[in-house]
Amino acid sequence: DLDAAKQQLxxxxxxxxxxxxxxxRKMAGRDLARFKExxxxxxxxxxxxxxxxENEQIRKNVEDFLSATGIDSxxxxxxxxxxxxxxxxxxxxxxxxxxxxxxxxxxxxxxRLIYYRARKMxxxxxxxxxxxxxxxxxxxxxxxxxxxxxxxISEMMSRSNLSVAMKYSEIKSAVNYGPWSKEETRKLxxxxxxxxxKRLGTEExxxxxxxxxxxxxxxxxxxxxxxxxxxTEIEAKVGTRYWRQCKQKWNTxxxxxxxxGQQLFRGTxxxxxxxxxxxxxxxxxxxxxxxxxxxxxxxxxxxxxxxYVQGKLYKLKVSVPFWQKKTFS
DNA sequence: CGAACATCCCTGGAGTGAAG
DNA sequence: CTTCACTCCAGGGATGTTCG
Numbered sequence: 001d002l003d004a005a006k007q008q009l010x011x012x013x014x015x016x017x018x019x020x021x022x023x024x025r026k027m028a029g030r031d032l033a034r035f036k037e038x039x040x041x042x043x044x045x046x047x048x049x050x051x052x053x054e055n056e057q058i059r060k061n062v063e064d065f066l067s068a069t070g071i072d073s074x075x076x077x078x079x080x081x082x083x084x085x086x087x088x089x090x091x092x093x094x095x096x097x098x099x100x101x102x103x104x105x106x107x108x109x110x111x112r113l114i115y116y117r118a119r120k121m122x123x124x125x126x127x128x129x130x131x132x133x134x135x136x137x138x139x140x141x142x143x144x145x146x147x148x149x150x151x152x153i154s155e156m157m158s159r160s161n162l163s164v165a166m167k168y169s170e171i172k173s174a175v176n177y178g179p180w181s182k183e184e185t186r187k188l189x190x191x192x193x194x195x196x197x198k199r200l201g202t203e204e205x206x207x208x209x210x211x212x213x214x215x216x217x218x219x220x221x222x223x224x225x226x227x228x229x230x231x232t233e234i235e236a237k238v239g240t241r242y243w244r245q246c247k248q249k250w251n252t253x254x255x256x257x258x259x260x261g262q263q264l265f266r267g268t269x270x271x272x273x274x275x276x277x278x279x280x281x282x283x284x285x286x287x288x289x290x291x292x293x294x295x296x297x298x299x300x301x302x303x304x305x306x307x308y309v310q311g312k313l314y315k316l317k318v319s320v321p322f323w324q325k326k327t328f329s
Numbered sequence: 330c331g332a333a334c335a336t337c338c339c340t341g342g343a344g345t346g347a348a349g
Numbered sequence: 350c351t352t353c354a355c356t357c358c359a360g361g362g363a364t365g366t367t368c369g
Contacts, residue, residue, distance in 0.1 A: 050340090080354085112341095113341070119355090150357080165357070
């Protein structure tokens with residue numbers, strides 16, 4: 001019946017064949033019935049970032065559950081282990097009032113993702129802004145003491161465990177900051193070329209020495225230049241920078257190459273570009289910024305990387321007064 | 330004021346372990 | 350074995366800051 005489950009799920013989760021048997025079993029038990037119910041109502045299973053509407057729905061579901069059970073805070077509900085004295089009671093209430101079902105009500109996504117999202121939203125240790133230098137030192141010290149026990153460290157730092165784990169991976173080894181040297185940039189470009197070659201399965205690396213690699217014998221689709229690159233591998237090859245720095249630098253290199261001399265965002269041409277962006281946005285008629293389909297912005301500015309369009313659109317967005325208080329539509 | 334750089338948050342995949 | 354609760358990782362995207 002694992003195969004039967006896969007077959008039924010495939011309709012809702014097209015990539016289900018790539019998911020491990022364990023996860024499929026879980027989804028079959030927990031989500032299949034929900035997905036079918038949504039389908040009856042003509043609602044498709046959703047992926048990608050949660051929209052404002054969905055976040056509101058989660059808030060409502062949590063509030064409803066709290067008032068139904070009398071549990072007095074979302075933190076107690078979602079981080080039960082922080083309240084050892086109430087643990088037994090809360091677990092019983094969760095089971096009795098069908099926590100899983102209620103939490104995911106009205107949201108056409110796999111249960112696990114809704115649960116995970118809710119925990120982030122209601123974790124008082126989350127969304128705490130930038131780390132101070134003292135915090136970074138503390139984090140290093142705690143990691144030296146407790147290793148990868150992120151749960152423990154997160155309690156000690158009053159930051160979410162995801163946040164501390166991520167921050168640590170960023171600061172664990174000393175990296176350079178500030179402008180990239182010519183040498184670093186060259187290393188980065190070599191690294192990217194290497195991984196793309198490897199991916200394409202070209203055996204040329206054996207026959208060509210590094211120095212005689214020329215760019216004209218490698219033609220790849222534009223998307224392959226910036227998407228799904230193995231950044232941790234590239235980080236290792238560059239050696240002096242963190243992978244996110246590498247990703248960003250690569251994007252600026254790519255943008256400069258692809259827009260060379262076009263002055264896309266200056267002068268009257270710049271104004272026209274902005275107008276085009278706004279027009280396209282208007283035509284797309286999306287309710288939520290998280291529902292934007294970046295592919296549809298292709299060729300609005302010119303033949304530029306996705307990251308360029310994303311950056312420009314962001315700048316436009318924040319140039320609207322009080323943009324944070326306004327709805328997208 | 331835009332480009333470059335820094336650093337935050339999010340997604341979706343996989344995995345674990347306890348309890349029944 | 351199933352269900353519930355929790356965790357980690359790799360990569361993508363958003364937002365803040367600095368500088369020429």
